[in-house]
Amino acid sequence: MPGLVVKPRARILHGHDWVYASEVLKIFGEPADGDVISLKDGKDRLIGSAIYNSKSQIVARRFSRQRQDLDLDFFKRRIAQAAEYRKRRGIDELLCRVVWSESDGVPGVIIDRYGNNFVLQTLTLAMDQRKELIVQTIVDLFGEVTIIERNDAPIRRAEGLELRSGILRGEPRDQITIELNALKFDVDLWHGHKTGFYLDQKANYALAAQYARGRLLDCFSYQGGFALVLGRRADETIAIDVSEEAIARVRRNAERNGVSVDARVGNVFDELRGLERLGERFDTIVLDPPAFAKNKAAVPNARAGYKEINLRALKLLRPGGTLVTCSCSYNVSEALFAEIVYDAAVDAQTPVTVVEKRMQGRDHPVLLGVPETYYLKCLILRKLA
Numbered sequence: 001m002p003g004l005v006v007k008p009r010a011r012i013l014h015g016h017d018w019v020y021a022s023e024v025l026k027i028f029g030e031p032a033d034g035d036v037i038s039l040k041d042g043k044d045r046l047i048g049s050a051i052y053n054s055k056s057q058i059v060a061r062r063f064s065r066q067r068q069d070l071d072l073d074f075f076k077r078r079i080a081q082a083a084e085y086r087k088r089r090g091i092d093e094l095l096c097r098v099v100w101s102e103s104d105g106v107p108g109v110i111i112d113r114y115g116n117n118f119v120l121q122t123l124t125l126a127m128d129q130r131k132e133l134i135v136q137t138i139v140d141l142f143g144e145v146t147i148i149e150r151n152d153a154p155i156r157r158a159e160g161l162e163l164r165s166g167i168l169r170g171e172p173r174d175q176i177t178i179e180l181n182a183l184k185f186d187v188d189l190w191h192g193h194k195t196g197f198y199l200d201q202k203a204n205y206a207l208a209a210q211y212a213r214g215r216l217l218d219c220f221s222y223q224g225g226f227a228l229v230l231g232r233r234a235d236e237t238i239a240i241d242v243s244e245e246a247i248a249r250v251r252r253n254a255e256r257n258g259v260s261v262d263a264r265v266g267n268v269f270d271e272l273r274g275l276e277r278l279g280e281r282f283d284t285i286v287l288d289p290p291a292f293a294k295n296k297a298a299v300p301n302a303r304a305g306y307k308e309i310n311l312r313a314l315k316l317l318r319p320g321g322t323l324v325t326c327s328c329s330y331n332v333s334e335a336l337f338a339e340i341v342y343d344a345a346v347d348a349q350t351p352v353t354v355v356e357k358r359m360q361g362r363d364h365p366v367l368l369g370v371p372e373t374y375y376l377k378c379l380i381l382r383k384l385a
Contacts, residue, residue, distance in 0.1 A: 001067070002029020003038030004060055006047070012062060013041060015369030017102055019050065019060035033160070034126045036070055051107060051126035055160040061107040061124060070130055075137040078105050083141065089362050095178055096363040097199055103367040108159075109134065112195040114178055114187060116145045119195035120168065123151075125159045135168050146170030148189050150196075165190060181206050181229050183257045186249060193290075198225055200328075200360040200376050201288070205229040207358065211322040211380060214283025217275075219268045219309065224250035224261065226286040226324070231259045234284060239263045240271050269305075272312035285313045286324045291375075293329040302332055303340055310344035314352070319385035322355070330375040337377045356380035 006012055010023035019039065031037045037052045039062060049068045050060040068074060082104040086096055098118070099111040108124025111134075118138055122128040128151070135147055147169035156163055175188045180202060189196040209230045216234035218227040221241045227250060231237035239250050239261050247263045254261040264271070268289070287309050292302035306327060313323055327337045345352045358378035359366070366374040 001038045001049075002027075002031040002035065003040060004028075004031075004050075004052075005040050005042060005044075008042055012039065012047065017048075017050075017062040017107070017367075017370055018058045019062075021057055021059045024059060034129045036068075036126070038067070051124060053125045053159055056125070056158055058158075061102070063105055063107055070126065070133070072133050072136060075106070075130075075133050076140060079111070079134075079137050080141055081105075085365075086363050091361075091363050092202075095180065095199070095202070097361075098363075100364050101373065102370050103365045103373045110195070111138065112199060113142075114176055114189065114196065117170075117173070117176055117189060118142070118145055118147045119150050119189055120147055121150055121153060121195070123153060123155055123159065123161075125161060128156075128159075128161055131168070139169065144170065146172070148172070150189070180225075181209075183228050183253075183259075185223060185225075185228075185253050186256075187223070188249075193222060198222065198288075200364050201225055201326075201378075203361045204324075204326075204358050204378050207356065208286070208322075208324045208380060209233055211324070211355070212284045214318070214321075215281070216284045216286070217282045217313075217316065218286045218288075219272070219313070220287065220289040221250055221263070222246050222288075224253050224263070226288060227261050227263075228253060228257060228259050230284065230286065231261055237261045240266050240268055242267050269308060269312075272309060272316065276312060276315055280316060281318050282316050283318050283321045284324075285317055285321070286326075287313055288324075288326045289328075291329040292327070293331040296331050299331050299336075302329055303336070306332070306337065306340045307344045307347075310341050311347050314345055314348040314350055314383060317383045319350075319383055321383050323352070323381040323383065324378065325381065326376065326378045328376045330372055332377075333371075334374075334377050338379065341379060341381070351384045352381045353384060354379060355382050 005025040007025045031052045033053045039047045048062040048065040050062040082099045108127045110121040112119045152163045187196045212230035212233040216237045218239045221239035227239040247265045250263040292305045293299045360376035
């Protein structure tokens with residue numbers, strides 16, 4: 001088997017599963033892009049099997065610490081193990097992330113389940129080349145289900161892959177209905193953010209609802225997950241999102257569930273400043289923006305953006321009120337996010353306490369040593385009187 005010898009200080013020797021081009025000491029054999037390769041250290045010791053792509057900055061991603069091929073048996077074992085873990089943890093098997101990339105030992109593969117509809121993403125070249133094996137595995141394990149390909153994520157370009165979406169198995173449907181926290185949501189699996197819904201926030205919706213009261217402001221509302229779940233406990237709910245399509249969906253979801261929501265189209269940064277000028281005040285505020293830092297170069301601007309919205313929210317929040325503030329930017333670490341929120345509190349001249357620290361749901365497990373698998377941070381704060 002062809003492969004790579006890594007440099008002594010390569011991060012893969014310290015627990016990570018990726019090898020960057022700058023960490024390669026030498027290449028042996030003639031690996032082709034998409035091949036399974038061997039990884040070795042400088043003493044010719046095997047440190048695992050990996051997928052290879054010379055076009056990517058991450059030239060190798062380890063998927064096993066032994067010699068292993070990517071055949072049908074491999075995918076059946078790994079995906080079955082991932083599904084079994086979620087079942088044991090009491091996660092809703094019909095509404096969850098079944099496979100989460102490196103955290104489930106399948107680098108670049110994401111499988112989300114919405115009832116009998118599965119949404120597949122293959123974000124690495126090797127896994128994209130073996131897509132038919134993954135589809136066959138899903139059918140063998142879960143039966144004759146609908147499988148949708150949502151390979152429209154820009155990150156695929158880093159692997160030299162084109163962007164595309166389509167139906168891989170079963171009958172296509174424009175949208176489906178899911179039930180979450182006794183609420184029904186219409187979900188567009190073809191065009192919605194991520195794979196159609198923010199499955200990583202499911203548990204946080206219910207947890208945050210325990211703190212909701214009075215006037216609620218939900219910023220970057222998307223389909224209204226926070227707005228509807230928390231809105232059942234609030235006296236008044238305002239939801240804001242820049243997308244007209246998202247706000248239209250919030251209104252439909254609110255109406256079908258009998259939850260009163262004032263859903264508004266607007267730029268959250270502008271709307272927060274406008275509400276402040278009007279002297280508005282709220283008892284509960286949610287900030288759940290899209291990723292502000294898609295790469296390390298974007299972190300300074302992301303920091304400024306996160307600070308601005310948290311500063312405005314704290315000024316709008318009544319004493320004793322609750323702020324639920326989130327970041328889904330991997331490049332903004334938990335420590336940095338807490339620092340940003342603290343800086344916002346200092347500028348707002350208000351003390352806050354951390355009531356809860358949350359993260360992505362248990363169906364999105366974090367692989368220690370691969371920090372890229374930990375991306376969602378959520379702080380539930382109380383503004384002191």
